[in-house]
Amino acid sequence: MARYHVSATVNGDEVDFLCEPEQTLLDVLRDELHLTGTKEGCASGDCGACSVMLDGRLVCSCLVMGAEAGDCSIETIEGMAEGERLHPLQQKFLDYAALQCGYCTPGLLVAAKALLERSPDPTEIETRYWLAGNLCRCTGYDKIIRAVLDTAAEMRGE
Amino acid sequence: MSAAEDLGYREKPHELKWVGTNVARTDGVDKVTGRARFGADLIMPGMLFGAVLRSPHAHARINGIDTSKAEAVKGVKAVITRKDFEDQPSEMIQVGELTVNIRDVIRNVLAREKAMYDGHAVAAVAATSASIARKALKLIDVDYEVLPHVIDVVEAMKPDAPLLNEDQFTDGVDPKPDRPSNVAKRLEIKLGDVEKGFAEADVVIEREYKTRPVHQGYIEPHACVASYTEDGQGEVWCSTPGHFLVRAITSRLCGIEVSKLKVTASEIGGGFGGKNIVYLEPLALALSRKCGRPVKIAMHRNEVFRATGPTSGSHMKVKIGARHDGKITAGWAELMFQAGAFPGSPVFPAAMCAYACYDLENVLVIGYDVVANRPKTTAYRAPGAQISAFAVESAMDEMARELGIDPVDLRLMNAAKEGTKAAYGPTFGPVGQVETLQAIKNHPNYNVPLGPNQGRGVASGFWFNIGGETSVTMNVNDDGTIALTVGNPDLSGTRTSISVMAAEELGIEPERIRPAVGDTTSLGFNFISAGSRTTFAVGKATVEVARVVIDELRARAAATWNIPVEAVVWEDGHARPASSNAGDFEPLSLEDIARDAKKTGGPIAGHVETNVSGAGPSFATEAVDIEVDPETGHIKILSFTAAQDAGKAIQPNLVEGQYQGAAVQGIGWALNEEYIYDEQGRMENPGFLDYRMPVASDLPMIDAVIVEVPNPNHPYGVRGIGETSIVPVMAAVANALDDATGVRVQELPLSPPRVLKALNEKNGNRLG
């Protein structure tokens, strides 16, 4: 099958990959670039496990074709911590036990970070609706919501 | 008696340092950075991609399979069908809380004579890319002869129903029936004399209930990588709660010796019982054997819904009798459970648990295990108990209303307690049912005033806890740190809870213990992570192994000091002389002893292989406040309070997380989740869009109340806590609906159309 040559930026690094027309960005990240932190839960845009940032926009990478990512800047969970320093959301998820199996966690962290970037002081309801596209079957969301709200407070310096 | 032999609960002589605190998860950083490797995350050199062809028919004889066109596709390296597996004899094996027949297991892994349900695996392909594998699947020609099918449990029980298995005669009836039937088994749980009990009753409530199959809904689809080499050695990497079970079944189905198969458990992205069985691993291994290259297979969500899980749908009848003063005189139930395509629904635990929350003299529960053309059911969090609880706890609520007694008080008056003889056999030791009821009664949520269209429901639940085969190894490293190897995959932080118990025993900081889940070559056999057993059973074995290691550390100190070992005690991470009579020696720390281990006898380690017993059951009581929209029938959850007995919470935040997660799974089951089939018996909603699980915006915070009535048979009092909190939920919500509207709905889910219809019927408007 003919494959396209695509150049993009992933977590600040320039990358090149070959991709089949039917491969999604999620397939490319996982199978071609071996960035397996981004997860597949449904491949249909319904679970958010594959959440990444594409040119500053939160997307389900399973709904973006790999070939569409050409010249785009992509941020994944692998780029969230800075060196040894966890992002405050990552630290709060640990402090609050906001993960059990951890499979939904990368997608939730990426989505929560996108929330805090546009809304530094979200309400509980706003947080719940923003994260409504990210399924978690383990936690019942309670500790996730608390972790996000507390991170927001901490990042505001409260 | 050595310290290791006494593993009962002790009031601790000193303050617990680590047990009961929240300690950083040892797998935490990997899981928040994307490093943790789950089933589909392993990439091996030369790896191929596998895909599975699935039946589009609910029931069809397979007259032939032609794979030649698929094999001819460039990039296709192997195709397998039923011909690639030898058949298995009928033999029961234990899988989690359930037993399965290995003859059925091989048929479920890959269809033989017939496809038994929509989604049943029929063939598999390995190719150099996922797209080639998918393309090849389309070229496999299967000659299906479509047969009549049956989905509903009551339909399946009828004498003229389409038969799934012509050789199946109902077990448990005497004399043996002369005709085959879809009813695989009839069973009874009996205590006292229900007829006598009903004769003593002033009030009798008799009702029927229905539930639909629901899926465990873990977010990680099943996935594995298998590799088979020319010397006959196999390796499997997979997402499983029990890699020893995967080894047992995969080696058996593939006809290789157990020693030739090494299975490594990946991190597991949720299971809730749904991964307690094997689907993909034998297929991947057989494909790898055929082409000599590693093969990865990961299910699509559509396959997860159509071919794995779910739990049973059911039809239930319940009859409860009570005196005016609130004393329950008899409890009766008839439970008809869909097993899916092969026998083995959780009707037995459902029957055992049905009345286990109560101290009753007269109980009779009859269960039927019924096959139907649906995926073979697997365990789902407290398998079966949630289903029978929906029925019994709904009827209990009606009884409370009828008697004019508060529902918590009615349950308190009849609560199971120490000394209660349960209908399923045992006499309870110390249990926490009364305490969970009191916790709910005293909780602020239970006393908030309700507004219009709002209602409050309460229900209780019971689930067992199991021990089982467990192997643990503890190695003392030369710097005094500890490598702890357990054989149970960690779904929720169990690794950390287990090392917390080891830290408490050894008297060192938990950070100095590195727990790992070993592969099948590194330990003796381990029963799977199921039945809420991991923290209880592996924890108990770990306490035992820590005490073995402590004895060795004492012996090394004794040798160093040249005094008898009995004169050395272990305290706070140090060996000390037991008294001044023993001599005057500076205490030796774990580091000191480890550093000099070479001089005192070599490496220090301990290992324990045991069949853990002494599991303590766990009760829960939950209360929910809801608001019903009379226009749409939509139910909004206003508050939810889950009180469950943990025995002892090793890490309270992880225990709360279990209660909260279980509660929300139950809320999904109560409000939305169900398998929907079309007339051809095909699942109509095999995706997260149409199979609607709870999302963050559906929910309030979930209040978890940890009740602690120590289990006398665990050194820290631990009970397994992973499951019970799902048990009461569906009934609690249905009870709240009645409270809010006066409408009693006896069928799940309580979805808007069903609720609206019930509201309209009550109001005399039959148009809804």
Ligand code: FES
């Ligand atoms: S995998 Fe992309 S939304 Fe589920």
Ligand code: FES
């Ligand atoms: S932690 Fe398991 S799905 Fe969210």
